[in-house]
Amino acid sequence: MKQALVSAIVGAVVAVVVIQIAGxxxxxxxxxxxxxxxxxxxxxxxxxxxxxxxxxxxxxSIVDGTRYTGVYSKxxxxxxxxxxxxxxxxxxxxxxxxxxNICSVEIDEFTGHWQVNATIEEGSVSEARCNAGCLTWE
Amino acid sequence: MRILTLLLxxxxxxxxxxxxLPAHHNTQAEYGSFGSPTINVEGRIVRVxxxxxxIAIEIETTGGEVPAGEKWRIESHPIRIMEEYGFDRSDFxxxxxxxxIAWKHIRNVPMTWPRAIQINDGPMRSNLRFTDMIDIANGxxxxxxxxxxxxxxxxxxxxAGPDAVRKLSEMGLLDDDGLMIWPPPR
Numbered sequence: 001m002k003q004a005l006v007s008a009i010v011g012a013v014v015a016v017v018v019i020q021i022a023g024x025x026x027x028x029x030x031x032x033x034x035x036x037x038x039x040x041x042x043x044x045x046x047x048x049x050x051x052x053x054x055x056x057x058x059x060x061s062i063v064d065g066t067r068y069t070g071v072y073s074k075x076x077x078x079x080x081x082x083x084x085x086x087x088x089x090x091x092x093x094x095x096x097x098x099x100x101n102i103c104s105v106e107i108d109e110f111t112g113h114w115q116v117n118a119t120i121e122e123g124s125v126s127e128a129r130c131n132a133g134c135l136t137w138e
Numbered sequence: 139m140r141i142l143t144l145l146l147x148x149x150x151x152x153x154x155x156x157x158x159l160p161a162h163h164n165t166q167a168e169y170g171s172f173g174s175p176t177i178n179v180e181g182r183i184v185r186v187x188x189x190x191x192x193i194a195i196e197i198e199t200t201g202g203e204v205p206a207g208e209k210w211r212i213e214s215h216p217i218r219i220m221e222e223y224g225f226d227r228s229d230f231x232x233x234x235x236x237x238x239i240a241w242k243h244i245r246n247v248p249m250t251w252p253r254a255i256q257i258n259d260g261p262m263r264s265n266l267r268f269t270d271m272i273d274i275a276n277g278x279x280x281x282x283x284x285x286x287x288x289x290x291x292x293x294x295x296x297x298a299g300p301d302a303v304r305k306l307s308e309m310g311l312l313d314d315d316g317l318m319i320w321p322p323p324r
Contacts, residue, residue, distance in 0.1 A: 057245070059167045068190035068216055074168075075211065075247040110184070110196050111209050111248050 050138045056087050060129040061103075061118040066093070069120045076114040077134045079107045084114040088131035098123055103130030169241035169251045172268045172298065176253050178202040179238040181210065188227045190216045195230060202237070210248040212238065214265060223265060224288030225255070234258055239284070254284045261285045271298035271318060275305035291320040 181197030
């Protein structure tokens with residue numbers, strides 16, 4: 001019985017305090033929000049990110065296995081503010097299970113740019129055509 | 139008999155090797171035409187990737203018409219073509235300084251295709267015979283002080299464009315088969 005009485009008193013006190021805080025501080029909260037929303041540094045920091053897409057390369061990354069094998073890479077955009085993805089994967093003239101082609105995108109560690117790679121592995125005679133696009137943000 | 143001849147002709151055409159096929163990759167779509175403006179690039183070689191389908195050389199720029207301290211990739215021909223132009227893997231080493239007359243990539247990425255290459259204190263050597271032809275046809279080649287491409291003499295001039303071909307013909311620099319004559323006959 002004593003415990004129930006103490007709980008009821010504590011509950012009532014908390015409720016009164018909460019009501020007073022909410023009622024009295026409402027104006028301050030609104031004023032603070034207004035000031036924050038107009039603060040130049042914050043407006044700059046939290047301005048909306050602008051996303052844009054790059055167009056694909058004019059030319060695909062191509063390796064023609066009837067001429068050469070190996071990797072051909074084309075730089076795309078700086079990897080600092082972008083992510084790139086394959087937009088084209090085309091393998092032509094495959095003649096057997098050993099014909100191996102790869103299209104890939106990766107970051108070139110030297111330049112710090114994304115690059116799209118077309119690879120014809122040794123012993124293959126087919127052709128790989130690869131292309132990529134990128135999503136950049138500022 | 140006529141049918142047999144026709145069939146043999148068709149078979150022959152079908153089996154003609156790939157000399158007439160388009161190149162595996164069109165550099166002019168990325169760097170502009172063979173006669174388009176070039177820039178000067180200076181740098182120090184960081185890494186040489188001597189492989190097919192294109193050799194590549196990574197440099198840190200030191201000057202020219204690009205800011206110093208940037209990381210650029212020079213790309214060029216396949217190994218066999220580089221050798222036909224007179225270049226060898228042993229010509230390039232990490233740490234060497236290079237000067238390039240080069241085409242900048244149209245998308246403004248740090249890639250360049252050399253029209254001519256100078257390694258350390260060596261001569262400025264041509265890396266594209268068709269541009270040699272265009273410059274010869276326009277009468278500016280000798281002023282550039284570039285060693286002509288090793289395979290310039292005897293080359294088909296068609297890719298230099300009809301205007302250059304006409305001028306070269308008028309200058310007496312094409313033989314009876316329409317192939318380039320260089321050095322010029324005295």
